[in-house]
Amino acid sequence: MAPILEVKDLNAGYGRFHILFDLNFKVDEKEILIVVGPNGSGKSTTLKAIFGIAKVYSGGIIYRGEDITRLPPHEKAKKGLAYLPQTNNVFAELTVEENLRMAGYTLPPDVVDERVRTVLESFPFLKSKLHDKAKSLSGGQRQLLAMAMTLIREPDLMMFDEPTAGLAPIAAKEVVEKILWLRNDLGKTIILVEQNAKLGLEIGDNALLLVSGRIAYYGSAKDLLANKDLGRLYLGLAK
Amino acid sequence: MAAGISLYFLMASIGYASALGLLSMGLSLTFVTTKVANFAHGTIAMIGGITTLFLIDRYMYNVKGLPLFVTSALAGFIIAGVTAVVLYLVILKPLADRGSDVIGLMIATFAIDIMLQSILSMILNLAHGKHFPKLFGASVQSWDVTLNCCGTQIAESHVFLPVAAIILTILFHLFLTKTKFGIAMRATIENPDLAEVMGVNTKAVYTISWFISGALAGLAGALLVFSLKDTSPNNSNLIIVSIFAGSILGGLGNVYWGLIGGFLIGLAEKLGTQLLNLFYNNYLAPSLHLPPFSFVNYEKLMSLGLVIIVLLTAPQGLAGIDWGGLLSRMGLKTARSRKPEREV
Amino acid sequence: MIGVIQNPFTETWILLVLVYIIVTISLNLEAGFTGIPNFGKAVFVFMGAWAAQGIGIRLAAYLLEKTDPGLAAEALKHLQEIGIGTYKSLVQAAGDTDANRIVVTSYIYPYFQHHLALAALLFTAVLAIALALSAAMGLFASFAAVRLREEYLAILLLSFSELMVMVIFQQTTSLNGGPQGIWAMRFGSNGLRTALILAAVFAAITFLYAEKLANSPMGRAMRAVRDDEIAAGVYGRDVARIRLKVIMVSSMIAALAGLAFIQATPSTVSMGFDRVKWTFFPWAYLILGGMANNVGAVLGTVIFLILQRLVQLLPVYISGTSTTIMTIIPYLSNILVGVIIILVLYFRPQGILPEKPSKTVDFHRILVEEGE
Numbered sequence: 003m004a005p006i007l008e009v010k011d012l013n014a015g016y017g018r019f020h021i022l023f024d025l026n027f028k029v030d031e032k033e034i035l036i037v038v039g040p041n042g043s044g045k046s047t048t049l050k051a052i053f054g055i056a057k058v059y060s061g062g063i064i065y066r067g068e069d070i071t072r073l074p075p076h077e078k079a080k081k082g083l084a085y086l087p088q089t090n091n092v093f094a095e096l097t098v099e100e101n102l103r104m105a106g107y108t109l110p111p112d113v114v115d116e117r118v119r120t121v122l123e124s125f126p127f128l129k130s131k132l133h134d135k136a137k138s139l140s141g142g143q144r145q146l147l148a149m150a151m152t153l154i155r156e157p158d159l160m161m162f163d164e165p166t167a168g169l170a171p172i173a174a175k176e177v178v179e180k181i182l183w184l185r186n187d188l189g190k191t192i193i194l195v196e197q198n199a200k201l202g203l204e205i206g207d208n209a210l211l212l213v214s215g216r217i218a219y220y221g222s223a224k225d226l227l228a229n230k231d232l233g234r235l236y237l238g239l240a241k
Numbered sequence: 242m243a244a245g246i247s248l249y250f251l252m253a254s255i256g257y258a259s260a261l262g263l264l265s266m267g268l269s270l271t272f273v274t275t276k277v278a279n280f281a282h283g284t285i286a287m288i289g290g291i292t293t294l295f296l297i298d299r300y301m302y303n304v305k306g307l308p309l310f311v312t313s314a315l316a317g318f319i320i321a322g323v324t325a326v327v328l329y330l331v332i333l334k335p336l337a338d339r340g341s342d343v344i345g346l347m348i349a350t351f352a353i354d355i356m357l358q359s360i361l362s363m364i365l366n367l368a369h370g371k372h373f374p375k376l377f378g379a380s381v382q383s384w385d386v387t388l389n390c391c392g393t394q395i396a397e398s399h400v401f402l403p404v405a406a407i408i409l410t411i412l413f414h415l416f417l418t419k420t421k422f423g424i425a426m427r428a429t430i431e432n433p434d435l436a437e438v439m440g441v442n443t444k445a446v447y448t449i450s451w452f453i454s455g456a457l458a459g460l461a462g463a464l465l466v467f468s469l470k471d472t473s474p475n476n477s478n479l480i481i482v483s484i485f486a487g488s489i490l491g492g493l494g495n496v497y498w499g500l501i502g503g504f505l506i507g508l509a510e511k512l513g514t515q516l517l518n519l520f521y522n523n524y525l526a527p528s529l530h531l532p533p534f535s536f537v538n539y540e541k542l543m544s545l546g547l548v549i550i551v552l553l554t555a556p557q558g559l560a561g562i563d564w565g566g567l568l569s570r571m572g573l574k575t576a577r578s579r580k581p582e583r584e585v
Numbered sequence: 586m587i588g589v590i591q592n593p594f595t596e597t598w599i600l601l602v603l604v605y606i607i608v609t610i611s612l613n614l615e616a617g618f619t620g621i622p623n624f625g626k627a628v629f630v631f632m633g634a635w636a637a638q639g640i641g642i643r644l645a646a647y648l649l650e651k652t653d654p655g656l657a658a659e660a661l662k663h664l665q666e667i668g669i670g671t672y673k674s675l676v677q678a679a680g681d682t683d684a685n686r687i688v689v690t691s692y693i694y695p696y697f698q699h700h701l702a703l704a705a706l707l708f709t710a711v712l713a714i715a716l717a718l719s720a721a722m723g724l725f726a727s728f729a730a731v732r733l734r735e736e737y738l739a740i741l742l743l744s745f746s747e748l749m750v751m752v753i754f755q756q757t758t759s760l761n762g763g764p765q766g767i768w769a770m771r772f773g774s775n776g777l778r779t780a781l782i783l784a785a786v787f788a789a790i791t792f793l794y795a796e797k798l799a800n801s802p803m804g805r806a807m808r809a810v811r812d813d814e815i816a817a818g819v820y821g822r823d824v825a826r827i828r829l830k831v832i833m834v835s836s837m838i839a840a841l842a843g844l845a846f847i848q849a850t851p852s853t854v855s856m857g858f859d860r861v862k863w864t865f866f867p868w869a870y871l872i873l874g875g876m877a878n879n880v881g882a883v884l885g886t887v888i889f890l891i892l893q894r895l896v897q898l899l900p901v902y903i904s905g906t907s908t909t910i911m912t913i914i915p916y917l918s919n920i921l922v923g924v925i926i927i928l929v930l931y932f933r934p935q936g937i938l939p940e941k942p943s944k945t946v947d948f949h950r951i952l953v954e955e956g957e
Contacts, residue, residue, distance in 0.1 A: 076440045090435060093428045100424050107425060108440035278736045280624070280743070332927055344622050345930055347739055348868060351624060355865050356923035359916040366912050478860070479751060482744040489740065538756040545748050552729040552737060 004067065006031045006159055006191050007052070012061035014051035020059065021047045022215045029159070029208075034185055034192045036206030036223055038199045040236050043212040045195040046088070049161045052193075053085040054078055065159070076108070084157035088164045091148040094137035098128055098147060101136050105151035117154045125150045142173025149180060153188075160184065161193045166201065174198070178205060199237035203227040211236060246515060249396070254515075256399035258507025259406035260461035264480075265487030265503025266410070267454035269496045271325075272488070273430050274450040277333055277346045281354035283481035284361070285325055285455050286462030289317025291361055293463045295368075310398050310464060314405065317463030318456045325455020326448055328353055334447070354481075398467040405460065410500055413453070426450065479541055483510060486544035490551055492558025502559060506544050514540040596777055600849055602890050603784035604842045608863065609870045609882040610795045611838035616868075617877035617940075618799060619831045620811030622739040625726060625746030627863035629719050629836040631855060633843025634769065635754075636715035638851075639680065639761040641770035644714075645693050645707055646679035652703065653696070660692045682758060685767040689851075698774055708772055715840040722749075723836030724829060731832075732825045746860060754855035766854035769847045780849035787841040794838075795879045807831060808877075861919060869922045872929050875936030884937060889925075893918055 005028035015021040021044045029035045037045045050056035052063055054075040063071045070078055075085075093101050102121065106114035122129050125146055131139065139147060145165050152160060162181065166174035182205055184190045196202030203209055206223035213236055219226055226232060268282050279285075293313035336349055417423040429436040429446040437443055465480075483506055491502025518536040526533055555561055608630055615621040650657040657675040664684050665671050672678040679688045697704040726745040730737040754761050761767060773779035798804050810827050847853060866889070874885020896918045900911055929936065 075438055079438070079440070085438075087435075090432055093431050093435065095431050096424065096428060100427075103421070104424060104428050104436070104439050104441075107421070111421075278739065336927070336930055339931055339934075341930060341934065344616075344620065344735055344739075345934060347622055347624075347736065348872070349927055349930060351865065351868070352923040352926045355861055356920045359919040359923075363913050363916040366916075478747055482747055485740045485744065489737070493736070539752060541748055541752050545744050548741065548744065549729040552733065552741065556733050556737065 005029055006066060007193075008062075008064040009052065010062045010064065012048075012051060012063070013059040014047060014056050014061070015059065016047075016056055020215075021056075022051060025061070025217060027210055027217070027220055029191055029193060031158075031191055032185055032189055033208060034181075034194060034206045036202040036209045037193065037195045037212060038202055038209060038226075038237055039212035039218070041197075042214075044215040045212055046163050047215075048210075048212065049085060049163050049193065049195060053083060053161065055085070079155060079157070080108075082156075082158040084152040084155060084160045086148055086152055086160070086162045086165065088167055092136045092144055092151065095135060097133050097135055098139070099132040101147060101151055102128075102154060105154040109154075114154070117156065121150045121153050124153070140173065142169050142176055145169065145173075145177050146180060149177075149184075153184075157190070159191045159193070161195075163195045164197050165194075167197060174201065181205070199233075200227070246512075246519070249399075250515065251512070252396065252399040254508060254511035256396070256402040257465065257511050258504045259403040260465045261483055261487050261507035262500040262502075262504035263406050263409065263457045263461040264484045265491060265506070266496055266500040267457040268484055268488045269491065269493060269499030270450050271329075271454045273494050273496060274426075275329070275333065275337065275447050276343060277337075277350060278343070278485075278493075279454070280347065280350040280481060281328070281357055282454070282458055282484055283478070284354050284357040285321050285328075286458040286465070286480065287361060288321045288324055288357075289313070289459035289462030289464075290466035291364065292316045292320055292459070293466045294365075308397070310401050310467075313463040313466075314401070314460045317459035317461075319459070321459020321462065322452045322456030325451045325458070328455075329448060329451040334444075358478075396467065398464045402461075402464050405464070406500075406504075409457065409460075410497075414497075422446075422449075482541055483507070483544045486548045488558075489548050490558055492560030495558070495560035498558060498560040506547060509543045509547060510540040513543055596781065597849065598890065598894055600777065600780050600784055600846070602887060603781070603788045604846045605867065605870060605886045605890065606788045606883050607784070607791050607842035607845070608839055609867045609874070609886050610791050610879055611835040611842070612867045612871050613877065613879060613882045614795060614798065614807075614838070615831055615835045617871060617875075617882070618804065618811060619807040619828060620735065620813075621828055621832060622735050623742050623832070623835070624739045624860070624864055625742030625744075626839060626867055627858045627860050628726070628746035628749045629722060629839035630843040630846070630863045631750055631754075631858035632719040632722050632836070633715040633840030633845075634847040634853065634858065635761055635843075635855070636711050636718055636840065637771075637844055637847050638767060638769040640714055640718075641707070641711040642679050642685070642689060642693065642767060643676050644710060645697065645770045646675040646688065648703060648707060649693060649696055650675045652700070656692065656696065660688060663691075664688070680759065680762075680767065682762045682765045682767055685762065689768040694771060697770075697772070704772055707770065711770060712844065715844050716837045719836040719840035720833040723833040727829065727832050731828045738828075743860070743864075746864065750855050750858050750860075761855050764854060764856070766852055769851040769853075771848055771851050773848075776851060777849045780845050780847075783845035783848060784842070787845055791838050791841065792879060792883070799877075799879065803827075803830075865919075866922065869926050871936075872926055872934075873936055875938035875940070877940035878936065878938045881936050881938035889922070892921075896921065 007029040009025055009027050012022055012025040013020065025048065027035075037048060039045055047056050051058055054073060058071055061071070062069055065078075065081060065083065068081075070081060070083075073081070093104060096104065099118075102118045103114060106117055109117070127143070128147065128150060131143075136144060136147060149162075149165075165177050165181070169177065178201060181192060181194065185192050194202055194206065203223045203226055208221065209219065209223040209226045210217060211219035211226060211232060218236065219229075219232055264282065264286055268279055271277055271279050271282075293309075293316075296309065296313050296316060332349055332353060333346060336346060341349070415423075417427055425436065425441045426446050426449070428439070429441055429443050433443050436446075484503065487503030487506040488499050489502070490506055491498030491500070493499075514536050521531075521536065522533050525531065551558060608626065611629075612623060612626055615623045646657075660675055661672055661678060664678060664687065667687075669684050669687065670678075670681070672681065672684060675688065675692075678684040679693065697707065726742055727738060730741040755764060757763065758765075771779065798807075806823070806827050810824050843858070850857075870885040870889050871882055872885070873889060874883065875881025896914065900914060
């Protein structure tokens with residue numbers, strides 16, 4: 003099967019700050035790709051460049067065979083990409099229901115109604131909180147709400163930027179399990195940036211290790227986890 | 242009524258306070274959406290006032306069957322709203338896109354204010370010479386229709402203003418909570434980037450917010466004209482002080498509290514000053530042998546004093562006060578238990 | 586041509602240039618260097634004028650009474666005779682709107698013109714009062730917002746200025762004669778000449794001081810406050826303190842302008858210090874000339890005043906101007922100023938002369954005496 007996403011010779015950054023150098027990788031359908039690396043290595047930038055929030059200097063982003071490099075973010079969203087930023091990914095002052103409706107802003111009203119219902123079945127805990135403001139949710143719940151919001155658009159490729167950051171272990175586990183469920187039950191393709199390398203690599207199929215904006219390793223996640231040198235050097239994995 | 246305060250005066254105070262509530266609400270709205278502290282807001286309101294003058298002169302009490310204050314409110318609403326949008330699109334938005342910071346935008350509104358005042362004065366001046374000899378410096382109070390109520394007389398505009406304020410606020414609230422665009426506006430206010438990602442046209446949101454702000458100001462100004470002693474546009478010099486006071490009292494970043502803040506400041510200015518006046522002249526001065534003193538002309542000092550107090554004690558305004566916590570501590574509300582927040 | 590230069594209108598114009606140079610530089614210190622949007626500049630200029638008006642004239646009457654009681658009694662008798670009123674003291678008469686003009690022109694002015702030592706003493710007192718008053722006003726007007734965001738400071742200063750000039754001084758006749766006004770204490774026989782001399786001296790001092798300040802450690806601290814540098818924000822207390830200092834100093838400078846100005850136009854009422862003439866215009870001059878650049882401030886002032894003078898002279902040179910045009914000229918002038926401000930903000934926000942980097946100080950001084 004052709005890969006759902008191909009990144010070729012990608013150079014990207016913010017304004018004049020060149021962050022990513024010559025990235026090359028691909029993601030197959032229903033694959034979970036983990037992006038790990040030390041702080042400041044460009045993990046978030048990779049997702050942002052793919053989605054169009056960071057500046058692409060050169061290179062190509064091919065989605066389902068189509069070159070989408072220059073498309074603006076909301077066009078990419080229409081094609082089936084979703085990007086979940088680390089913070090500020092929900093509207094705290096809006097209710098849960100309003101958040102879900104906002105996620106479906108560009109969809110026709112009856113479609114939105116249907117999608118909201120579907121999503122609520124997958125995230126039943128939200129049903130009792132529909133009229134609560136998003137800021138009354140805990141950190142973990144907020145991440146799940148953000149995830150639910152991206153599902154309203156029924157994307158095929160979902161990119162998560164450190165979704166477990168700042169969460170207590172139990173909440174983090176819930177989030178990770180939900181990500182696995184997205185791939186296993188709904189057939190989504192996932193690119194996951196994780197600061198917690200062990201957690202990420204345990205659920206990933208393939209892994210991308212970024213160091214200073216360049217690829218230091220690209221291959222099986224399990225192998226990377228087992229690789230003592232790289233693990234110690236870059237990922238803070240002891241032993 | 243209570244000694245010294247007539248029903249007429251009470252209604253006038255409520256009318257004024259309602260107008261000020263609308264004005265402060267509009268100011269907070271454009272501040273919270275486009276980060277502009279609009280120093281021209283008072284003059285935009287005056288556009289409504291000038292409109293009323295022209296309508297009075299041409300049509301007297303009834304404009305094609307509708308009572309005067311309804312038409313002047315509508316006309317002020319539309320004309321001022323459009324003016325505000327034009328000012329935003331032609332001057333403020335380009336400056337903001339160019340990278341102008343908060344101070345630069347403030348200076349721009351300061352300049353706009355003075356230009357608007359000059360234009361309005363010019364119009365009045367020219368009209369005075371040619372077609373409307375009655376307008377210039379006219380006292381409009383006599384044009385207000387009086388109603389007979391409760392054994393005395395009150396003015397129509399003084400009733401219309403609070404009613405209009407309540408209706409408009411309810412409409413606005415419904416807009417913000419029940420319509421797709423209104424929810425998008427709230428989303429944009431909170432997180433414009435995220436809203437854009439979701440496909441919201443933030444430029445449209447900002448433009449609409451300027452229309453609403455200007456329109457509310459125009460309506461308030463159109464009706465306020467009935468309570469002001471003279472109608473020169475320079476009145477907006479002073480009204481802007483009260484408008485800002487209302488917004489600050491409410492909390493610059495909160496639209497609903499802006500309405501309340503403006504209302505409270507209005508009451509403080511009119512009713513509060515009068516109460517102080519009565520208290521001093523009828524009780525304090527005689528017993529302490531102090532000379533009589535009229536506080537009435539100094540009512541604006543109330544607003545300034547309140548602003549200073551707010552800035553010193555709670556700069557976020559009423560919006561920044563934890564009402565939930567306060568009510569719980571007073572035993573009127575049980576504190577809501579929440580799941581623990583993010584842990585370090 | 587010589588006639589144009591020597592006539593009193595031109596001298597008045599030169600006075601305006603000098604006075605406004607002082608005000609604009611004072612605004613530059615606040616807005617240009619420290620990022621303080623002072624929308625209430627007018628009231629501080631007025632303080633300098635008031636020191637000579639409501640306060641100065643009463644002080645003058647007091648001095649006259651003390652040094653020549655006979656003359657004072659004569660003045661009071663005279664006032665009674667011509668039916669203006671009976672006053673308990675010359676000080677009271679001087680402050681009263683009915684009696685003020687006669688007391689001032691017939692008695693106070695001539696007296697102090699003949700008693701130069703006394704006039705010098707009075708002048709020193711008035712100057713000291715002007716400075717102290719404006720500094721105090723600056724403190725009072727801004728202390729509540731000095732720790733907060735710039736918007737609050739701008740709003741507070743504007744509100745304060747408007748209320749002072751338009752309400753308090755307008756309504757309270759005893760302060761400065763209310764809407765009718767009272768005459769200010771004038772020194773010397775020719776008010777315009779005195780004003781010009783004072784304005785020239787003050788302008789020179791102001792410019793030199795501002796330049797020195799800009800290149801001093803305090804100048805760097807001011808810029809740090811303006812640019813929101815993290816260091817300035819971390820030391821939150823210092824930000825407030827620096828702002829207060831700058832406002833107080835700038836207010837004193839502005840008062841100098843008012844004091845000089847009032848010499849030429851001693852009967853200006855408090856409302857004459859409105860925000861168009863004394864806040865809006867200086868902002869325009871500064872923005873055009875260049876923020877945080879003192880030479881720019883001067884340049885902007887001169888350019889604008891030339892422009893405004895031309896607009897004023899326009900009807901003189903257009904024959905057969907209708908009254909319509911005559912009435913709208915002042916309004917058009919304001920609109921023009923506003924348009925220019927906005928155009929400058931859009932096309933060249935730094936102004937004609939952009940900010941210069943502050944001059945480097947030699948290493949030894951940096952190591953030894955850095956920081957405020």
